[in-house]
Amino acid sequence: MSQESYSEGDLRNTGMSLKHDREWDYELDRIVDAVHDRDAKKVGLQFPEGLKRRGPAVADDLRELVPDDVTIMLSGQPCYGACDLDTFLMRRTDVFVHFGHSPMKESDKIIYVPLFSNVDVEPIMEESLEELPDPDVDDEVGLVTTAQHMNLFGDMREWLEARGYEVHTRRGDDRLTHEGQVLGCNYASADVDADHILYVGGGKFHPLGLAMEHPEKKVVIADPVNNVVTVADTEKFMKQRYGAVHRAMDAEKWGVIFCTKIGQGRFDQAQEIIDGNDDAYLITMDEVTPDRLRNFDMDAFVNTGCPRITTDDGPQFHKPMLTPGEYEIAVGNKPLEDLSFDTFHGTW
Numbered sequence: 001m002s003q004e005s006y007s008e009g010d011l012r013n014t015g016m017s018l019k020h021d022r023e024w025d026y027e028l029d030r031i032v033d034a035v036h037d038r039d040a041k042k043v044g045l046q047f048p049e050g051l052k053r054r055g056p057a058v059a060d061d062l063r064e065l066v067p068d069d070v071t072i073m074l075s076g077q078p079c080y081g082a083c084d085l086d087t088f089l090m091r092r093t094d095v096f097v098h099f100g101h102s103p104m105k106e107s108d109k110i111i112y113v114p115l116f117s118n119v120d121v122e123p124i125m126e127e128s129l130e131e132l133p134d135p136d137v138d139d140e141v142g143l144v145t146t147a148q149h150m151n152l153f154g155d156m157r158e159w160l161e162a163r164g165y166e167v168h169t170r171r172g173d174d175r176l177t178h179e180g181q182v183l184g185c186n187y188a189s190a191d192v193d194a195d196h197i198l199y200v201g202g203g204k205f206h207p208l209g210l211a212m213e214h215p216e217k218k219v220v221i222a223d224p225v226n227n228v229v230t231v232a233d234t235e236k237f238m239k240q241r242y243g244a245v246h247r248a249m250d251a252e253k254w255g256v257i258f259c260t261k262i263g264q265g266r267f268d269q270a271q272e273i274i275d276g277n278d279d280a281y282l283i284t285m286d287e288v289t290p291d292r293l294r295n296f297d298m299d300a301f302v303n304t305g306c307p308r309i310t311t312d313d314g315p316q317f318h319k320p321m322l323t324p325g326e327y328e329i330a331v332g333n334k335p336l337e338d339l340s341f342d343t344f345h346g347t348w
């Protein structure tokens with residue numbers, strides 16, 4: 001599975017090995033202060049999938065710093081984004097720490113530790129200049145990045161400005177914490193007045209979504225973790241999606257998935273589909289996996305939860321898995337040209 005937290009250091013499609021070691025700042029002082037302030041007896045720690053293996057060592061370090069009667073619990077639930085808080089653990093702990101993502105929604109109950117990357121982004125930005133326009137010809141560039149590199153966003157902007165670019169940035173919507181931040185399901189920060197967008201970050205998924213969402217722009221990917229510069233190419237991705245839509249066109253029975261993860265619920269969208277189709281059945285679940293859907297006797301599925309499950313993992317499901325927009329095309333409510341990336345807005 002491949003969602004938010006897999007983006008950085010995801011080497012599957014690059015054929016490269018990781019060029020940089022990373023050290024994370026777990027901000028233990030902040031956690032220990034909260035334990036003392038709240039006289040906490042139970043502390044919950046939630047790590048994204050890619051960092052779960054670090055959990056025990058972080059728990060060990062914390063145990064050294066908090067009173068002996070404090071119990072530390074690690075969330076074993078899958079986690080791919082700030083949309084994906086372990087609310088069960090959260091309710092049962094006095095201090096709940098979510099590592100690896102920036103807040104989708106601030107809450108006094110939760111300590112978010114973003115785990116910023118320590119990778120130097122300048123060398124790869126230098127390389128990305130080859131794909132950006134000469135500033136004497138077109139000096140407008142949009143700049144976006146992921147939460148992991150947000151700590152360097154100001155430096156990135158200054159670096160580009162020093163080379164003659166006018167850097168366009170904006171903060172997308174409520175789902176995003178920072179100006180210039182993008183998520184795998186939200187690229188609203190790239191709605192800027194520039195034909196070129198520089199994406200600084202790891203992985204392929206975000207820039208691909210970005211390029212789909214903004215087909216009129218050239219999206220240059222400067223990946224400081226895998227040390228590679230590429231230009232987002234949506235063709236292969238589009239073919240995969242067209243294929244899924246075509247295979248679903250004959251479907252009669254539809255499973256419409258409503259994801260119960262706190263930041264992934266789009267009930268209205270699911271309800272609308274059910275209301276308009278007597279052969280559509282609402283299925284509620286938290287983790288959307290091929291195994292869990294295999295026993296349902298459906299011809300196709302529509303996922304109103306995380307769009308990355310649909311698009312990244314789509315081929316692994318035994319029946320076509322579509323986004324809500326793709327469903328509309330498959331059942332003939334919209335033309336094929338309307339195929340677009342599924343984006344997600346709002347929080348919870």
Ligand code: SF4
Pocket residue numbers: 003004080081082083084183184185186263264305306307308344
């Ligand atoms: S819903 Fe958005 S934020 Fe959550 S895991 Fe999917 S892409 Fe990431």
